[in-house]
Amino acid sequence: MVRESWTSRTGFILAAVGSAVGLGNLWRFPWMTAENGGSAFLLLYLLIVLGVGVPGLLAAFVIGRRSNRNPVGAFKSLAGSRVWTVLGALCVLTSVILMSFYSVVGGWILRYFLESATGAYFAAPETHFASISYGAEAFGYQLAVLAATSLIVAAGIRRGIEATTKVMMPGIVVLLIGLAVWAARQPGAAQGYEFYLRFDGTYLAENFLAILGSAAGQALFTLSIGSGTMITYASYIDDDRSLPLDASAIAVFNLGIGILAGLVVFPLLFSFASGPTEGGPGALFVGLAGAFASLPGGRLLGGVFFLVVLLAALTSLISMLEIPVSFLVDEFDLERSTATGGLFALVAVTGGVNAFSPAVFTLFADQLVNLLLVLGLTGFMVYTAWVLGPAAIDEYLKGAGPISRPLVVPWRYAIGTVFPAFLLFTFYADVAALVGLAAGRGLLVVTALLTLLLLVGVARRSVSDTRPQLNESAD
Numbered sequence: 001m002v003r004e005s006w007t008s009r010t011g012f013i014l015a016a017v018g019s020a021v022g023l024g025n026l027w028r029f030p031w032m033t034a035e036n037g038g039s040a041f042l043l044l045y046l047l048i049v050l051g052v053g054v055p056g057l058l059a060a061f062v063i064g065r066r067s068n069r070n071p072v073g074a075f076k077s078l079a080g081s082r083v084w085t086v087l088g089a090l091c092v093l094t095s096v097i098l099m100s101f102y103s104v105v106g107g108w109i110l111r112y113f114l115e116s117a118t119g120a121y122f123a124a125p126e127t128h129f130a131s132i133s134y135g136a137e138a139f140g141y142q143l144a145v146l147a148a149t150s151l152i153v154a155a156g157i158r159r160g161i162e163a164t165t166k167v168m169m170p171g172i173v174v175l176l177i178g179l180a181v182w183a184a185r186q187p188g189a190a191q192g193y194e195f196y197l198r199f200d201g202t203y204l205a206e207n208f209l210a211i212l213g214s215a216a217g218q219a220l221f222t223l224s225i226g227s228g229t230m231i232t233y234a235s236y237i238d239d240d241r242s243l244p245l246d247a248s249a250i251a252v253f254n255l256g257i258g259i260l261a262g263l264v265v266f267p268l269l270f271s272f273a274s275g276p277t278e279g280g281p282g283a284l285f286v287g288l289a290g291a292f293a294s295l296p297g298g299r300l301l302g303g304v305f306f307l308v309v310l311l312a313a314l315t316s317l318i319s320m321l322e323i324p325v326s327f328l329v330d331e332f333d334l335e336r337s338t339a340t341g342g343l344f345a346l347v348a349v350t351g352g353v354n355a356f357s358p359a360v361f362t363l364f365a366d367q368l369v370n371l372l373l374v375l376g377l378t379g380f381m382v383y384t385a386w387v388l389g390p391a392a393i394d395e396y397l398k399g400a401g402p403i404s405r406p407l408v409v410p411w412r413y414a415i416g417t418v419f420p421a422f423l424l425f426t427f428y429a430d431v432a433a434l435v436g437l438a439a440g441r442g443l444l445v446v447t448a449l450l451t452l453l454l455l456v457g458v459a460r461r462s463v464s465d466t467r468p469q470l471n472e473s474a475d
Contacts, residue, residue, distance in 0.1 A: 003068065003330075004157035005236045011162040012237060013246060015319070017253045018165040019229050021172065022316025023105055024222035025258040026309045027284050028365075030265040032218050036211045038195040040204035042262070044215035049223065049255055052216075052422065055415050056225045056377050057247035059384040062395045064234025065243065066388065070326035071228035074235070079387060083458060087379040091228025094372045095323040096343075098227060100350040101364040102320065103149075106313040107141030107355070108133060112285060113310050116303035121285070122293035129285045139355040146344055146351065149317040153325055154340040157236055161318055168311045173257065175308045180263045182301070186291075188271030196266040209441070213430040216423065217370030222254055225380070226373030229319045232326050243396060244404035264305075284309070321347075367434055374427045378420045378455070385416025386459035416456070424448035 006012040033041050067074035072088035079085065111132060115121055121128040132138060152160045183189060204211060220226045234243075265288065272291035292302035321343060328339035354361040384392045389412075396408050425448040432439040 003236070005238060006162055007158055009241060009246070011158075011166060012233065012241075013249055013253070014169045015161055015165045015315075016224070016230065016233055016246075016250045017257075018169050018312075018315030019224040019233070019319030020222055020250060020254040020316075021169075021257045022222070022224075022312045022319075023102060023109075023309070024218070024316065025254070025261045026265075026312050027105055027109075028221060029218065029258055029261060030269075030284060032214050033196070033262065033266075034269075036214050037200060037203040037207060038266075039197055039199045040201075040207070041211050041215055041218075042196065043199060043204070044211055045219055046255065048216050048219040049251055052419050053219050053223045053225065054247050054251045055411055055419055056220075056381060057223060057230055057250060058243055058396065058411065059377075059380045059392075059415050060225050060228075060230035061234040061237070061243040061247060062384055062388065062392050063380060064231040065237050065239070065241075065398075066391065066395045068235050070235065070330050071231045071323065072327050073330045074231055075383070076331075079383070079462060083462065084379075084383055084387065087376070087383065088228070090372070090376055090379070091231070092324050092327050094227040094369075094376060095229070095320045096347060096350060097364055097372065098369060099146075099317060099320045099347045101354045101361050101369075102313070102317055103142045103146050103347060103351045104138060104354045104361060105365075106145035106149075106310070106317060107138055107143075108285060109306055109310045109313055110145055111137075111141045112289070113303060113306035116292070116299050116306055119293065119299050119302075121289045122298065125289035125293065126282075126286045128289070129282045133282065133285075134356060134358055134361070139352050142351055142355050143348060145313065145317065146347060149314060149321055150340045150344045152314070152318055153321045154337045156336060161322065164318065165315055168315050172308055172311050172315075173260075175304060176257065176260050176264060179301075179305060179308070180260055183264045183267040183271075186267050186271040188269075189267035192266035192268070192270040193263075195270065196262050209429045209444075210433065213370065213426045213433065216426040217373060217430070220373040220377055221369065222258060223251065224316070224319055226376035227320070228323050228376065231380075232323050233319065235326070240399045242399040242401055242404065244400055244407070367430075370430060371427060374423050374430075378423045378427070381415040381420045381423075382452075382455045382459050385412050386456055387462055389463065417452070420455070421448050421452050424451050 006015070063074050063078070067077050069077055070088070071091035072085060075084040075088040112121060152164050154160065224230055237243075237246075265284070268291040269287045272287070272294050288305065289302070292298035292305070295301060321340070324343050325336065325339045328334045328342070329336055354364060388395075393408050393412060396411070397405060400408070425444055428439070428444050428447050432444070
């Protein structure tokens with residue numbers, strides 16, 4: 001079966017940015033920012049996106065383009081050890097878990113977009129959200145969003161994913177800019193900006209570990225790294241593209257849209273709701289619904305806002321679904337339409353559990369996904385640095401410009417040491433918090449370093465078996 005590719009760099013970047021932006025910036029970002037001290041969270045999030053996210057994107061890009069396969073196929077074709085194929089399988093599992101709760105939120109957004117025409121959520125926003133967020137109706141809207149996503153993915157890379165995101169992404173940006181200008185004129189805008197942008201060093205120092213884990217998880221969530229999305233998308237890239245340039249562009253676009261979303265959400269929460277204390281998964285729906293209810297033309301404004309969020313949700317769901325679809329197409333030679341239909345049925349079941357159970361939804365959306373994404377990206381980095389090694393440098397340099405070429409060796413060793421150590425530190429900090437252990441920073445550092453040494457040891461032992469496959473891939 002002939003494998004598709006992107007028709008242009010613009011198409012690839014817009015699709016990747018669409019995957020990165022999604023609900024991570026418009027739904028999860030305000031929620032996580034509100035629960036983690038506002039500007040304190042924002043600072044760590046920005047540093048992690050630029051300092052860890054861009055190198056991590058590059059690692060995923062190198063694996064994807066080097067193999068021209070899905071995550072499972074990538075590690076199977078490049079690695080001589082089954083240990084690394086397990087990492088590819090983890091990507092497929094993570095994508096299914098992501099879709100399982102993400103599609104529920106997509107259903108909420110679709111419903112709010114439709115209800116904006118009547119103002120159905122205006123009278124009692126909190127009560128309304130509580131009544132529609134879980135149950136049979138939530139499941140029905142979830143299925144509608146999954147069906148739309150499946151139709152786009154089934155149409156293929158060029159006619160489905162690329163064509164759709166080329167329309168959706170400019171629309172999202174234009175509408176967000178308009179909403180940000182409007183939000184700046186609301187009565188509580190100054191308070192919202194202060195919470196969001198004024199740095200609070202005391203809060204950061206007192207809650208550093210908790211904020212760090214949340215910021216790392218959010219950064220990986222919004223950039224779509226750790227789940228295999230960028231491995232899959234990069235597998236459709238031509239060899240003449242500059243991977244460092246593309247990774248930087250995607251990260252910058254993602255940051256810009258995320259910050260822009262905050263400039264919309266927080267002024268409105270302080271103007272028309274009780275501020276960011278209305279946290280949790282429903283923050284977007286409860287706080288902002290009240291804002292639109294109190295404004296002239298609120299139905300129109302609500303419709304525009306939830307249209308933006310709905311488009312963002314679809315662009316992310318498309319990228320998530322493409323991971324297991326590409327796996328079934330590449331590894332089992334299934335028709336794209338057949339693979340998409342089978343996965344629609346699977347996620348309808350796993351997502352249905354989330355649609356009916358708030359406890360399962362919270363576990364998936366707030367805790368499990370952070371841990372899986374951190375583990376995934378740690379594996380990508382160690383594999384790229386220590387297993388691919390020189391082959392990774394060769395792949396990085398294809399199409400690279402004069403600015404990025406001198407950075408290739410520092411990049412390789414940073415993703416093999418410093419960055420995975422940092423990610424493992426946040427992973428163990430999150431696990432300790434989840435199970436209620438009071439682990440000190442020293443213990444977390446030692447545990448992270450020992451784990452990294454173990455992973456590097458496994459990687460180095462597999463190099464001798466990997467080398468023949470690497471040479472064949474290079475040929």
